[in-house]
Amino acid sequence: xxxxxxAETIKEITRKHLEENxxxxxxxxxxxxxxxxxxxxxxxxxxxxxxxDVAGAGIAVGTALVNRRPxxxxxxxxxxxxxxxxxxxxxxxxxxxxxxxAPIFVRAIGAEGLGPVHSGVLHSIFMHFPGFRVCSPMTxxxxxxxxxxxxxxxxxxxxxEHRTSxxxxxxxxxxxxxxADVTLYAISSARFEAIKAAxxxxxxxxxxxIVHIMxxxxxxxxxxxxxxxxxxxxxxxxxxxxxxxxxSRSIAYELNQATGCCVKALGLFxxxxxxxxxxxxxxxxxxxxxxxxxxxxxx
Amino acid sequence: xxxxxxxxxxxxxxxxxxxxxxxxxxRICFSRYFDxxxxxxxxxxxxxxxxxxxxxxxxxxxxxxxxIPEYLIFAQHRCHDTYLSFGGNPEKLRDELxxxxxxxxxxxxxxNCLQCFENNVSMFGHHxxxxxxxxxxxxxxxxxxxxxxxxxGDGAAEEDYVFSAMGFAVTHKLPVLFVCExxxxxxxxxxxxxxxxxxxxxxxxxxxxxxxxxxxPWTIYKKTQELKNNLPAFINxxxxxxxxxxxxGVDNPPEWDRFKIVKxxxxxxxxxxxxxxxxxxxxxxxEKLWDKKLLQKLSKK
Numbered sequence: 001x002x003x004x005x006x007a008e009t010i011k012e013i014t015r016k017h018l019e020e021n022x023x024x025x026x027x028x029x030x031x032x033x034x035x036x037x038x039x040x041x042x043x044x045x046x047x048x049x050x051x052x053d054v055a056g057a058g059i060a061v062g063t064a065l066v067n068r069r070p071x072x073x074x075x076x077x078x079x080x081x082x083x084x085x086x087x088x089x090x091x092x093x094x095x096x097x098x099x100x101x102a103p104i105f106v107r108a109i110g111a112e113g114l115g116p117v118h119s120g121v122l123h124s125i126f127m128h129f130p131g132f133r134v135c136s137p138m139t140x141x142x143x144x145x146x147x148x149x150x151x152x153x154x155x156x157x158x159x160x161e162h163r164t165s166x167x168x169x170x171x172x173x174x175x176x177x178x179x180a181d182v183t184l185y186a187i188s189s190a191r192f193e194a195i196k197a198a199x200x201x202x203x204x205x206x207x208x209x210i211v212h213i214m215x216x217x218x219x220x221x222x223x224x225x226x227x228x229x230x231x232x233x234x235x236x237x238x239x240x241x242x243x244x245x246x247x248s249r250s251i252a253y254e255l256n257q258a259t260g261c262c263v264k265a266l267g268l269f270x271x272x273x274x275x276x277x278x279x280x281x282x283x284x285x286x287x288x289x290x291x292x293x294x295x296x297x298x299x
Numbered sequence: 300x301x302x303x304x305x306x307x308x309x310x311x312x313x314x315x316x317x318x319x320x321x322x323x324x325x326r327i328c329f330s331r332y333f334d335x336x337x338x339x340x341x342x343x344x345x346x347x348x349x350x351x352x353x354x355x356x357x358x359x360x361x362x363x364x365x366x367i368p369e370y371l372i373f374a375q376h377r378c379h380d381t382y383l384s385f386g387g388n389p390e391k392l393r394d395e396l397x398x399x400x401x402x403x404x405x406x407x408x409x410x411n412c413l414q415c416f417e418n419n420v421s422m423f424g425h426h427x428x429x430x431x432x433x434x435x436x437x438x439x440x441x442x443x444x445x446x447x448x449x450x451x452g453d454g455a456a457e458e459d460y461v462f463s464a465m466g467f468a469v470t471h472k473l474p475v476l477f478v479c480e481x482x483x484x485x486x487x488x489x490x491x492x493x494x495x496x497x498x499x500x501x502x503x504x505x506x507x508x509x510x511x512x513x514x515x516p517w518t519i520y521k522k523t524q525e526l527k528n529n530l531p532a533f534i535n536x537x538x539x540x541x542x543x544x545x546x547x548g549v550d551n552p553p554e555w556d557r558f559k560i561v562k563x564x565x566x567x568x569x570x571x572x573x574x575x576x577x578x579x580x581x582x583x584x585x586e587k588l589w590d591k592k593l594l595q596k597l598s599k600k
Contacts, residue, residue, distance in 0.1 A: 024442065047441070050470070055434045055463030062438015065423060070442075085460075089428050090435065097408045098424040100416075 007166040009140040010039040010107075013147050014071060018045030026060045027073030027107075028053075036073055036109070037166050053082035061086045061156075064102040065094075069151070077108045077160070078120035091156040092131025101154035105147070110162040110188060110240060112282050115275040121188055121239075121283075123160035124246040127217045134217040136160040136188045139171045142214050160216070162240065164189040164283075174224060175210040180232040182293050183209040185225070185255070185263075187216070187247055188240040189283045196286035201293060208293070213237075216247055221258045229255060234296055235263035240283040243267030266292050301483060301537045303555035306512030311521055312564055319365065321573055323516050324565060326361035328581035330380035331558060333389055336589030337379075337396065338547040345594040346396050350410045353380035355541030356480055358557050360384040360450070362519035367448055367476065367527060372422040373436030374450040375429055376411035377480070377540075381450060382422060387415040389588055397598050411545075430458035437464040437475055446474040446530065453535075454485030456498040462505070468531040469506045476526060477502065477533040482540040487550060502533035514538040514557050 004012070017023035018041070026047040030040055040046070049056040060072040074080055080087075091102040110121040126132045133155045137143040150157045172191060175198065182201075186194035191212050198208040209228040213219075229235045235255055239248035248265035256263040266284050273281045284292075312320060334354040340346045353360070357380040364384035374381040382392055387403065395402030396410055404414055404424060414424035423439070425432050429452065436449040455461060456479050468475045479498055483490050502509035508529055512518050514536050526532035539553035565574045587593075 050463065050467060052460070052463035052467065055460035055467065058431060058434025058460060059438035059441065059464060059467060062435040062440075063442030064438075065435065066439045066443040066445075068442040085428065086431060086434065089426050090431055093426055094424065097412060097426065098404045098414050100414070100424070 003169050004140050005166060006138070006140055006143055006168050007037055007039045009143045011041050013144070014039070015041040015043055017069070017071065018043050022068065023071065024063050024068045025071040025073065026056065026063070028056065028075065030073060036075060037163060039166065040073070053079055054085055057083035058086040058090070061091045061102050061104055064091065064104040064156075065100070069103050069105070071105045071107060073107045073109070075109055076114070076118040076120070077110050077122045078117040080108055080122050080125070084125070087156060088129050092129055095131060095155065102156060103150065103154045104156045105150045106156065106158050108158055108160050110160060112164065112189070113277070113280050116273050119273045119280070121160065121162070121241040123158060123188070123216055124239075124241045124250070126158040127247060127250065132156055132158050132217060134158045134160065135215050136162070137214055138162065138165040138188065138191050139168060141171050145214070160188060162189040164192060172212050174212060175208070176228050177207050177209055180207045180209045180228065181234065181297060182206065183211060183228045183232045183235045184289070185211045185213055185235060185237040185251065187213045187238065190238040190240050193283060193286045193289060194238055197289035197293070200286055200290050206293060206297065213251065219251060219254065221254060225255065226259050229259050229261050229263070233261050235261055236289070236293060236296065237263060237265050238284050238289055239265075239267045241267055242270065244270055262296070264292070264296060300511070303513060303557070303560065304515070305537055306510065307515045307518050308521060312517040312568060315517060317570065320517075320565060320568070321570065321577060323361045323365055323520065324561060324574055325577050325581065326364060326384040327357050327516065327558065327561065328578050329389075330357035330361065330383045332581045332585035333383055333392070333588070334379060336585040338542070340589050340594055341547045343591065345591065345598065348396055348398055348409050349545050350396060350547065351377045351379070351545055352542045352547065353377055355553050355557065356380060356482060356514065356538045357384070358514045358516040358561060359478070359480055359519060359536050359538060362516040363448065363478065363523060366520045366523035367446070369419070370446045370448040370476070371436070371439055371443070372420070372448055372450070373425075373432040373439065374413070374422060375425045375432050375452065375455060376427060377452065378413050378425065378450070379410070382413045382415055385415070385422060386418040386420045387413070387422065388417065389585075393588055394597070397594070399597060430455035430461040433461045433477065434464035437468045437473060440468070440473040440475045441471060446476070446527070448476045448478060450478045450480060452485075453479055453481040453483065453490055453498070454493075457494060462501060465502060465507070465531070465533070466505045472531070474530040476523070476530060479533070479535045481535050481537050483537070484540055484544070486544045499533060499535045507531045507533055509533040509535070511535045511537070516561060
């Protein structure tokens with residue numbers, strides 16, 4: 001797909017699924033105001049749900065039961081709290097309970113600065129429950145990988161998107177440096193901030209590796225993750241969701257257990273996201289990452 | 300309004316062929332004696348998992364299974380009778396309750412989560428969240444174009460997502476029959492304590508046909524036959540749960556005994572010998588199914 005943006009990639013995958021694979025796409029207000037940031041094509045197979053969170057998710061899961069492999073669009077991840085019930089209690093359980101499947105691709109869209117119920121990143125909640133595959137692709141190729149994984153398997157997939165990534169065309173490779181002082185493990189939109197943070201830190205003489213994490217569940221520790229950590233001996237996992245009981249702490253723990261190295265977590269503060277700029281409680285930005293790293297290095 | 304004869308079509312059974320009358324009765328007996336055998340097994344601690352008995356309500360599924368045998372089924376927790384009437388294997392149901400790998404879900408799901416995908420039956424498992432089966436069933440109808448029956452209780456009917464899903468079915472003209480088994484109880488809290496409104500009226504307000512009847516199997520069969528040509532539609536069926544919400548105990552005597560009423564009616568039609576034979580066959584087969592020594596062997600107790 002070359003120079004396509006993430007948004008264009010999503011749109012192209014969706015069009016192919018709906019037009020060629022008898023797929024369905026369900027969601028609320030899909031066609032309104034820009035077709036979900038221009039990620040949804042205007043074609044057959046789109047089902048506009050009424051504003052019925054919970055029932056809407058159940059209806060989408062029902063179409064998965066009859067093998068339509070629905071794409072279910074959640075315009076703001078906070079709405080997953082209501083929509084989560086049929087996903088958690090049914091779609092994710094059916095395989096272990098009944099040996100059947102409900103493969104549904106949940107496009108859970110994260111955002112920043114839109115207030116208390118439109119700015120959340122909730123993928124950690126779904127990592128908690130058995131039965132889901134959870135990922136957070138931020139590049140075109142990663143999105144394709146996520147989709148192909150969904151088609152290959154029969155599990156419900158939580159695809160934790162972030163609006164920050166939609167115009168991105170670049171792939172994000174791990175950055176491994178000699179004599180690095182710290183390894184930054186970044187998730188979701190925090191990946192863009194981690195890159196900026198590494199540049200700022202280097203200006204202060206602190207060398208950083210960057211390891212991009214797309215797959216949250218199943219989370220497999222690879223040599224590509226542990227090798228730089230063994231070398232730097234210090235790690236920081238950064239996520240766009242809440243830190244307490246979140247992906248950052250969970251993955252930091254696993255990396256610590258696998259390597260014995262000191263790995264800390266950095267996510268959102270334990271407070272409500274507000275609308276006013278000073279209280280938005282955004283994804284840790286480059287400055288906050290830098291401060292955290294310097295504090296770790298200085299003990 | 301709620302009574303043993305509410306909405307019954309007078310003398311409707313006389314218009315039925317004998318074979319249909321007896322087949323519905325056979326299914327009632329089959330479910331009834333399954334649960335009676337289960338009660339004995341549970342009381343003797345041979346079944347220790349939670350059980351949700353259909354006893355008292357089995358005429359509904361017996362009639363539905365004859366009227367709409369080909370429908371995709373989305374039932375909920377009190378569904379032994381649905382499973383058995385539509386053609387589920389009783390041994391697999393028993394084994395499910397015994398938590399055995401030979402159970403309908405390999406012993407993993409249990410009494411309130413039954414599924415069946417054999418004998419031309421497509422019954423999707425429920426997971427215990429009341430009313431969840433309604434949006435799932437509506438989605439299955441949307442995705443497959445096949446007719447669906449969603450069976451739920453009067454408590455589940457109060458879940459907001461049930462209404463929303465019913466409304467969606469109306470909007471999209473989906474082939475879904477919504478059946479409320481109205482035993483008047485949410486565990487032990489009666490309808491009048493919980494709400495002042497009628498689910499049937501809500502269904503009608505959403506734009507689908509809605510009727511209230513009682514659990515007379517012949518009326519259910521007749522009304523289902525009529526409504527299946529005008530889906531989506533809603534039937535609220537007054538019925539009586541004979542045992543606890545979960546478990547084998549008795550709360551209060553049921554308001555009416557549909558099994559006795561059905562037998563009296565069939566006797567009145569001159570079918571005494573037939574129904575005695577059918578009942579005895581069901582009783583015998585279920586006694587074998589729930590044989591104490593067999594259960595001990597199966598569960599290695």
